[in-house]
Amino acid sequence: MKREEIVIPAADIARQRDFQEKIKAMFAARQAHPAACVETFGCQQNVADGQRLMGMLEACGFTFTEEAREADLVLLNTCAIREHAEQRVFGNLGILTHSKRENPEQVIVLCGCMAQEERVARRVRESYRHVDLVFGPQALWRFPELLWQVYETKKRVFSVADEHGGIAEGLPVVRERGVKAWVSVMYGCNNFCSYCIVPYVRGRERSRDPRAVMEEVRQLVEAGYKDITLLGQNVNSYGNDLEGGFHFPELLEEIDRIPGDYWIRFMSSHPKDATPRLFDVMANCPHVAKQLHLPFQSGNNRVLGEMNRRYTREKYLELIRYARSVMPELVLTSDVIIGFPGETEAEAMDTVSLVEEVGFDALFTFLYSPRPGTRAAELPDPASREDKQRWFDRLLEVQNGHSARIHAGYVGKTVRVLADGESGDEAFPLSSRTEGNRLVRLKGDKELIGRFLDVRITGSNTWALYGEPV
Structure with missing residues (x-):
């Protein structure tokens, strides 16, 4: 395909913003404050896609919750690499029959790599009739338009055609807080x-x-x-x-x-x-x-x-x-x-x-x-x-x-790390990474999160190093 056929025109992206505004206005007219529950499976590319899906939902007026039963919209952003991930998704879809029964107006969305597979889309169409919207990665940029179709027609929408795929710039994004x-x-x-x-x-x-x-x-x-x-x-x-x-x-x-x-x-x-x-x-x-x-x-x-x-x-x-x-x-x-x-x-x-x-x-x-x-x-x-x-x-x-031998060789050394979060370990409450992406659990206050630090390594195991700021 020619390059100009791959890049999504700016006018088409602007049209999606129009659909975002329509959905936002619809909820405002109802004096409703919709919440979305977004769960992403798989690789970092899926994580990046999920952040753009959340960005579009936020532009549609949604806030976010981790509880499917509290959500007006539940979105599963899926992975197709391994069978185990696929079975988890189908298991979650089955569980969502309960929240849909409690809230018939709830919209359930299946997207991502798994949704693009013809056999999966067919199975969802036939056996998971509570799922309202199904689309693959190539249609991600059209999410507001597809969602508006669900709200406007009250019918199920599937967008899983075999496409080359495009590049959409300028989509909103909700990133995780942190570094x-x-x-x-x-x-x-x-x-x-x-x-x-x-x-x-x-x-x-x-x-x-x-x-x-x-x-x-x-x-x-x-x-x-x-x-x-x-x-x-x-x-x-x-x-x-x-x-x-x-x-x-x-x-x-x-x-x-x-x-x-x-x-x-x-x-x-x-x-x-x-x-x-x-x-x-x-x-x-x-x-x-x-x-x-x-x-x-x-x-x-x-x-x-x-x-x-x-x-x-x-x-x-x-x-x-x-x-x-x-x-x-x-x-x-x-x-x-x-x-x-x-x-x-x-x-x-x-x-x-x-x-x-x-x-x-x-x-x-x-x-x-x-x-x-x-x-x-x-x-x-x-x-x-x-x-x-x-x-x-x-x-x-x-x-x-x-791995255990490599990590043991770090004990007594001083390394530079980026403190990136809390670890959940009482003795070493902070999580950090070296330039080489090694996990280092740290002693210290959470005020250190977001800072580069020199850390003396005091212990190790197969999967992590342990240390304290110098």
């Missing part, structure tokens, strides 16, 4: 990994205008946010659809020039598009955190081929060696799938051996979860669940031991 913020730099995915549903539900890759991204980051820094994460299904592909050779490393360099005391992170990266140029920029930009989340998924080349990952074990190790050569202090994390269809025990152990060779600081580990509509879901899968669990347990044993 962390999420900025989407691109949407969609062109990779079609054989196990992943994302390209089918979020459309093709499309990059935001760099000027819009930089302005959003600038406003966040000026508003006091200090830990900002740039988001994309594959941020390394940023700029492939833009003219002028402006790609993700160039975007990082431009953002780094914004004055202020803050960290920039990004996720997720794809190894096939990660380059020495990216790592050089990370090393040379003081605001860019020396932290890299680079999913490798499998340490076996045959399995990587079946996954359609388009790199090899050797290529991945080469990338890691270079990244560490220019950033010796780099904190490295990754995603791993165990039990991909057809994977043997020896191939799973290749993944374990890669983990041992690299020495990751932390891993996000998953037993393979088949997603209907993907190629991997149709592959033969002779290994038993028990065997896969045994391989998975071995992976966890290796990684947890390594």
Whole structure:
């Protein structure tokens, strides 16, 4: 598609503001004060989407509650990556029959990646008739218009057509209070990994205008946010659809020039598009955190081929060696799938051996979860669940031991952290993060939240460090 067909015209965004005003006026005429309950599942991209959905609801006159029974509107912003998340959503939809029965005027909304799947939309249409509005990620910017249709027609509305997807600038947003913020730099995915549903539900890759991204980051820094994460299904592909050779490393360099005391992170990266140029920029930009989340998924080349990952074990190790050569202090994390269809025990152990060779600081580990509509879901899968669990347990044993040893090496050292919230731990009441995104639980008063601090590490375990301000 042409670039001008991807960017949503400003007039269409303005039309959505008109619908926001109509909904707000409707409630004002009733002398009503509507409340919305918004629950977001899944990745940080979903979190960013949820904040824009809340922004549009606020513009429609809604306040917010965490109790579905108190809400005039309940919105579930869903994830389609794993079966467990899907079952949780259907369970929540079932529970909402009770609040709908108590308040027949309550509007129930299902949106996000899961809603975009045809089989899910069909199931909701047929079996969850109390759900009023269903739409996918590509229709998010039209939420006020779709919601107005529900109120005006008193009928159910479904907007789940298979679309390429667009870029909508200027949507309102309600961000969490604190020091962390999420900025989407691109949407969609062109990779079609054989196990992943994302390209089918979020459309093709499309990059935001760099000027819009930089302005959003600038406003966040000026508003006091200090830990900002740039988001994309594959941020390394940023700029492939833009003219002028402006790609993700160039975007990082431009953002780094914004004055202020803050960290920039990004996720997720794809190894096939990660380059020495990216790592050089990370090393040379003081605001860019020396932290890299680079999913490798499998340490076996045959399995990587079946996954359609388009790199090899050797290529991945080469990338890691270079990244560490220019950033010796780099904190490295990754995603791993165990039990991909057809994977043997020896191939799973290749993944374990890669983990041992690299020495990751932390891993996000998953037993393979088949997603209907993907190629991997149709592959033969002779290994038993028990065997896969045994391989998975071995992976966890290796990684947890390594994480514990890394953390133990911090005891007695002084590190710089950003205090970002309360921990719920009586002895160490504050939560903080290092530049490498390590969790550090702190002693201290909550007045320290939002400040960069030097902290002496006094203890550790597999998942966290413990310390006190110097």
